[in-house]
Amino acid sequence: xxxxxxxxxxxxxxxxxxxxxxxxxxxxxxxxxxxxxxxxxxxxxxxxxxxxxxxxxxxxxxxxxxxxxxxxxxxxxxxxxxxxxxxxxxxxxxxxxxxxxxxxxxxxxxxxxxxxxxxxxxxxxxxxxxxxxxxxxxxxxxxxxxxxxxxxxxxxxxxxxxxxxxxxxxxxxxxxxxxxxxxxxxxxxxxxxxxxxxxxxxxxxxxxxxxxxxxxxxxxxxxxxxxxxxxxxxxxxxxxxxxxxxxxxxxxxxxxxxxxxxxxxxxxxxxxxxxxxxxxxxxxxxxxxxxxxxxxxxxxxxxxxxxxxxxxxxxxxxxxxxxxxxxxxxxxxxxxxxxxxxxxxxxxxxxxxxxxxxxxxxxxxxxxxxxxxxxxxxxxxxxxxxxxxxxx
Amino acid sequence: xxxxxxxxxxxxxxxxxxxxxxxxxxxxxxxxxxxxxxxxxxxxxxxxxxxxxxxxxxxxxxxxxxxxxxxxxxxxxxxxxxxxxxxxxxxxxxxxxxxxxxxxxxxxxxxxxxxxxxxxxxxxxxxxxxxxxxxxxxxxxxxxxxxxxxxxxxxxxxxxxxxxxxxxxxxxxxxxxxxxxxxxxxxxxxxxxxxxxxxxxxxxxxxxxxxxxxxxxxxxxxxxxxxxxxxxxxxxxxxxxxxxxxxxxxxxxxxxxxxxxxxxxxxxxxxxxxxxxxxxxxxxxxxxxxxxxxxxxxxxxxxxxxxxxxxxxxxxxxxxxxxxxxxxxxxxxxxxxxxxxxxxxxxxxxxxxxxxxxxxxxxxxxxxxxxxxxxxxxxxxxxxxxxxxxxxxxxxxxxxxxxxxxxxxxxxxxxxxxxxxxxxxxxxxxxxxxxxxxxxxxxxxxxxxxxxxxxxxxxxxxxxxxxxxxxxxxxxxxxxxxxxxxxxxxxxxxxxxxxxxxxxxxxxxxxxxxxxxxxxxxxxxxxxxxxxxxxxxxxxxxxxxxxxxxxxxxxxxxxxxxxxxxxxxxxxxxxxxxxxxxxxxxxxxxxxxxxxxxxx
Ligand SMILES: Nc1nc2c(ncn2[C@@H]2O[C@H](COP(=O)(O)OP(=O)(O)O)[C@@H](O)[C@H]2O)c(=O)[nH]1
Ligand code: SF4
Ligand SMILES: [Mg+2]
Numbered sequence: 001x002x003x004x005x006x007x008x009x010x011x012x013x014x015x016x017x018x019x020x021x022x023x024x025x026x027x028x029x030x031x032x033x034x035x036x037x038x039x040x041x042x043x044x045x046x047x048x049x050x051x052x053x054x055x056x057x058x059x060x061x062x063x064x065x066x067x068x069x070x071x072x073x074x075x076x077x078x079x080x081x082x083x084x085x086x087x088x089x090x091x092x093x094x095x096x097x098x099x100x101x102x103x104x105x106x107x108x109x110x111x112x113x114x115x116x117x118x119x120x121x122x123x124x125x126x127x128x129x130x131x132x133x134x135x136x137x138x139x140x141x142x143x144x145x146x147x148x149x150x151x152x153x154x155x156x157x158x159x160x161x162x163x164x165x166x167x168x169x170x171x172x173x174x175x176x177x178x179x180x181x182x183x184x185x186x187x188x189x190x191x192x193x194x195x196x197x198x199x200x201x202x203x204x205x206x207x208x209x210x211x212x213x214x215x216x217x218x219x220x221x222x223x224x225x226x227x228x229x230x231x232x233x234x235x236x237x238x239x240x241x242x243x244x245x246x247x248x249x250x251x252x253x254x255x256x257x258x259x260x261x262x263x264x265x266x267x268x269x270x271x272x273x274x275x276x277x278x279x280x281x282x283x284x285x286x287x288x289x290x291x292x293x294x295x296x297x298x299x300x301x302x303x304x305x306x307x308x309x310x311x312x313x314x315x316x317x318x319x320x321x322x323x324x325x326x327x328x329x330x331x332x333x334x335x336x337x338x339x340x341x342x343x344x345x346x347x348x349x350x351x352x353x354x355x356x357x358x359x360x361x362x363x364x365x366x367x368x369x370x371x372x373x374x375x376x377x378x379x380x381x382x383x384x385x386x387x388x389x390x391x392x
Numbered sequence: 393x394x395x396x397x398x399x400x401x402x403x404x405x406x407x408x409x410x411x412x413x414x415x416x417x418x419x420x421x422x423x424x425x426x427x428x429x430x431x432x433x434x435x436x437x438x439x440x441x442x443x444x445x446x447x448x449x450x451x452x453x454x455x456x457x458x459x460x461x462x463x464x465x466x467x468x469x470x471x472x473x474x475x476x477x478x479x480x481x482x483x484x485x486x487x488x489x490x491x492x493x494x495x496x497x498x499x500x501x502x503x504x505x506x507x508x509x510x511x512x513x514x515x516x517x518x519x520x521x522x523x524x525x526x527x528x529x530x531x532x533x534x535x536x537x538x539x540x541x542x543x544x545x546x547x548x549x550x551x552x553x554x555x556x557x558x559x560x561x562x563x564x565x566x567x568x569x570x571x572x573x574x575x576x577x578x579x580x581x582x583x584x585x586x587x588x589x590x591x592x593x594x595x596x597x598x599x600x601x602x603x604x605x606x607x608x609x610x611x612x613x614x615x616x617x618x619x620x621x622x623x624x625x626x627x628x629x630x631x632x633x634x635x636x637x638x639x640x641x642x643x644x645x646x647x648x649x650x651x652x653x654x655x656x657x658x659x660x661x662x663x664x665x666x667x668x669x670x671x672x673x674x675x676x677x678x679x680x681x682x683x684x685x686x687x688x689x690x691x692x693x694x695x696x697x698x699x700x701x702x703x704x705x706x707x708x709x710x711x712x713x714x715x716x717x718x719x720x721x722x723x724x725x726x727x728x729x730x731x732x733x734x735x736x737x738x739x740x741x742x743x744x745x746x747x748x749x750x751x752x753x754x755x756x757x758x759x760x761x762x763x764x765x766x767x768x769x770x771x772x773x774x775x776x777x778x779x780x781x782x783x784x785x786x787x788x789x790x791x792x793x794x795x796x797x798x799x800x801x802x803x804x805x806x807x808x809x810x811x812x813x814x815x816x817x818x819x820x821x822x823x824x825x826x827x828x829x830x831x832x833x834x835x836x837x838x839x840x841x842x843x844x845x846x847x848x849x850x851x852x853x854x855x856x857x858x859x860x861x862x863x864x865x866x867x868x869x870x871x872x873x874x875x876x877x878x879x880x881x882x883x884x885x886x887x888x889x890x891x892x893x894x895x896x897x898x899x900x901x902x903x904x905x906x907x908x909x910x911x912x913x914x915x916x917x918x919x920x921x922x923x924x925x926x927x928x929x930x931x932x933x934x935x936x937x938x939x940x941x942x943x944x945x946x947x948x949x950x951x952x953x954x955x956x957x958x959x960x961x962x963x964x965x966x967x968x969x970x971x972x973x974x975x976x977x978x979x980x981x982x983x984x985x986x987x988x989x990x991x992x
Contacts, residue, residue, distance in 0.1 A: 013951060197946040220941035245947060267951055275951030287954055312954065322953055325960050329945075361975050363918060383918055383943040386960055387977070390967035391697070 010059035011260040015271035016071040017294060024139030027201035029273035029292040030069040038074060041294055042082040044301040048270045053089050063097040063257035072102035076114050083118045097256040099124055104150035105142035112157040122161040130184040131177045134170045151188035163192035169223040170198050171215040178226050182233050191253040195230055195245050224379050244329045244378055262326045272297040285314040321389055328385050333372025354391045395647035396576045402470040402485050404509035405495035410525045413557040415471050421563045424455045425636055452603055454633045459571050468649035483512050484664055488590040488605035491519035491574030498524045498532035502540055504803050504864035519574045528556035540830055579646030584675040585609030587668040592659055594713035600656035605649050607679060612643035618671040620678040624661055625671045626654035659713045687719050687735025689742055689846055690779040692760035694731030696971050701730045707753035727887040727973045733780055758971040760889040760983050764843045767794040767870050782888035784877045793875045796842040800865035804857050806834045811856040819844035847987050878903055881924040882976050892986050903932035905989040913981045916940040921976050
């Protein structure tokens with residue numbers, strides 16, 4: 001394994017695992033909002049950040065992402081103090097991307113204003129759909145008109161970089177409703193769109209209801225159609241499709257924070273169930289994750305114990321797997337040159353020797369030294385990546 | 393004179409009747425194995441043997457026993473495998489003995505391998521001590537089974553020993569009767585050395601370790617020995633006795649069982665069945681050798697990744713070191729690339745080899761449909777043998793195809809006679825006779841093509857007899873049959889490794905069933921997969937697997953990469969087990985599909 005070029009950039013993630021109500025499909029770690037707990041939780045996060053202060057100093061912060069859960073449920077006074085205390089420990093540059101995730105129904109004008117004052121420059125809105133029946137099916141707490149109001153408020157507020165999430169493949173979702181949702185999506189000058197295929201994760205209410213046959217899944221052919229239709233539509237409107245499920249109005253609106261995940265960048269995650277990835281000075285690639293329980297997380301931090309629930313040092317095989325898995329999510333793919341530099345000539349030769357099969361069968365494409373999955377094969381990208389890995 | 397205190401014996405029984413457990417009791421009772429090393433089926437040392445609870449290789453161990461007559465004896469016990477695939481191993485062990493314990497499970501009664509092992513013991517002219525075991529079981533029927541056994545062996549009821557290896561009943565009686573009934577070896581130390589190799593194993597540090605029974609003469613370290621068949625000479629490094637470990641001794645004398653280490657590098661150089669003699673003062677004639685054995689089932693083994701071909705060769709060679717019955721030679725398949733055609737004693741043997749290759753050597757393998765060996769008479773008058781269906785010449789060149797036949801016997805309850813007869817007919821069998829062992833139990837004799845018996849016949853038999861049936865068979869010779877080659881085409885290309893040779897009358901139906909089976913077994917993938925079955929140019933059936941439409945991670949942000957990577961790892965591992973044929977990935981199961989289809 002050759003050395004990575006020293007990456008001085010770092011992303012920070014803060015997990016706020018509180019929501020007003022659990023959505024039916026949600027497999028994230030989140031619990032009902034509880035003010036006493038939130039206060040303690042924020043204290044613990046500040047403490048955890050303090051513990052990593054020296055590490056963070058060695059890097060240039062490129063992004064701060066406050067995600068969840070629903071960070072916007074936190075009352076403004078608590079959030080303000082929280083951010084101010086964080087900023088005392090770390091140096092967030094003005095040009096760092098600073099995102100907060102919000103739910104359409106809790107975003108008041110005052111909140112937007114305060115967020116801006118705190119340095120937030122990107123807002124990600126969990127719209128999911130502009131159809132009330134679908135929102136209800138998903139168990140979302142907001143309505144379509146609340147989403148519209150929220151987006152209008154954001155335009156007025158002058159926040160430039162707004163991103164929305166959309167979900168397709170919802171049972172009984174009609175093609176025309178999906179078409180309406182994506183049409184509506186671009187009427188509010190959003191700069192970034194993340195489009196997700198509804199998934200049925202074990203442990204969710206949705207999964208349970210599926211096994212009870214309460215509804216029928218949308219079939220693959222229709223899902224595939226929805227995906228490609230959406231892509232064609234947004235691209236026609238000038239959006240740049242840069243990752244399987246992400247589109248941006250232009251290069252500069254690509255999510256820096258997420259790109260960092262996909263491009264093997266380092267990041268630290270704070271809070272319950274947050275994940276981190278660092279390359280230490282011995283070039284060991286470390287991943288770890290915090291325990292997914294707010295009470296235990298708080299307890300551990302209080303008792304000076306590590307909140308980690310797992311940690312691993314990646315071996316070369318694992319690195320290779322992650323590299324291909326993440327890079328091939330990007331539409332541009334990865335550069336063979338970089339691959340060579342990271343993994344060495346021998347494995348590159350092996351890759352090249354297996355490449356003909358993939359290229360002849362239109363499973364991969366090469367252009368300008370970049371290797372990527374052709375657009376029309378994106379819907380089976382995991383299959384292609386797994387097949388490629390099985391040959392290396 | 394010392395041979396008067398030696399007894400060489402073996403335990404023979406139908407599988408699962410309790411040989412290994414009884415051996416445990418004998419070893420325990422005589423303190424042959426230190427208590428701390430005693431565990432169940434202590435002689436079964438291979439992991440696979442322990443896991444499956446079966447004995448695969450023969451094992452030998454020396455027991456010191458102080459008998460009631462006040463004298464101490466040396467008993468050499470040779471534990472043998474019970475599965476029909478390994479009959480060959482049994483016959484090797486028996487040649488080293490003077491007597492056997494014929495063990496019968498009192499709850500199961502006489503079964504097919506009881507009979508066939510008995511046959512081998514009689515053939516070797518051994519003393520037979522009948523033993524009824526598992527008498528502790530509530531389901532045991534000691535008097536009825538005892539009567540059957542006495543009748544079969546023409547012995548009196550008081551010659552029968554009743555034991556429970558579980559409760560340790562009858563252990564002493566067995567040991568005593570071994571001494572009183574089994575004759576000591578007749579041997580003369582002063583004769584020229586003749587020692588039989590009845591097994592051998594390979595040890596990385598010491599080379600080949602020969603398990604031997606000295607019939608005449610003696611052998612010690614420093615002797616120059618010679619093998620009769622190869623003529624090779626070696627200087628003996630060490631001789632000794634077999635305990636759980638190897639115990640060096642001054643010499644091995646006539647009548648004794650033990651091991652010889654002589655700096656032999658390849659197991660082929662110490663052929664089981666060969667006779668060892670002194671190079672300087674050789675005996676004139678070898679001991680009678682063993683029955684020749686031939687592989688019964690052939691299958692092509694291919695690495696899923698062609699780059700692993702050499703690794704597979706290494707692994708097979710290593711397995712062969714300790715398994716003389718494994719046959720392999722390189723072959724090429726248009727579809728699968730480079731691999732090996734391998735010959736096995738039976739399906740269990742095949743299964744075990746496959747499993748050991750994957751477990752002990754980490755090989756990802758494809759095994760092709762197993763088949764028997766065919767003889768083909770060509771119009772030119774030439775005769776060729778074929779151990780791979782895809783090698784069958786064009787039908788226009790063929791005069792006749794002959795396939796191996798077996799004589800088989802089934803023991804079952806008489807209420808199942810009808811079912812069994814029907815099965816025999818469906819499998820192209822020819823019924824011979826029925827004998828009643830007792831009013832409720834029958835033995836049915838028939839002949840049938842080996843190919844109809846060797847693969848799934850026994851499973852089928854068990855299912856139609858609620859498990860109350862046992863089977864034994866032996867190869868008798870080749871006979872012509874009306875056979876054709878059934879080809880499978882994947883996306884219009886014939887896949888040679890999926891071809892099989894079957895009877896013409898069944899070909900059409902099997903073609904259809906094979907197609908639908910393959911459709912079930914081949915997973916959806918990146919391309920549509922078209923499946924066709926054809927005999928010659930005639931397509932007899934078609935089906936297809938639609939292309940996979942979706943396999944994508946919906947959402948991949950938040951830093952939890954580990955879980956997603958592990959999911960991908962699973963998918964990758966799944967793919968590694970598959971073989972790429974053209975642009976289609978075929979799982980191992982697809983190559984065995986023909987064994988899975990309903991045969992009638
Ligand atoms: N109840 C009972 N079970 C026994 C006895 N002897 C063996 N078994 C069981 O029968 C099964 C087969 O025994 P094993 O020694 O492996 O048979 P082998 O295949 O002939 O070597 C095992 O589960 C033993 O525990 C016995 O005397 N009584
Ligand atoms: S708002 Fe988001 S995090 Fe909260 S329950 Fe719904 S989907 Fe899950
Ligand atoms: Mg056994």
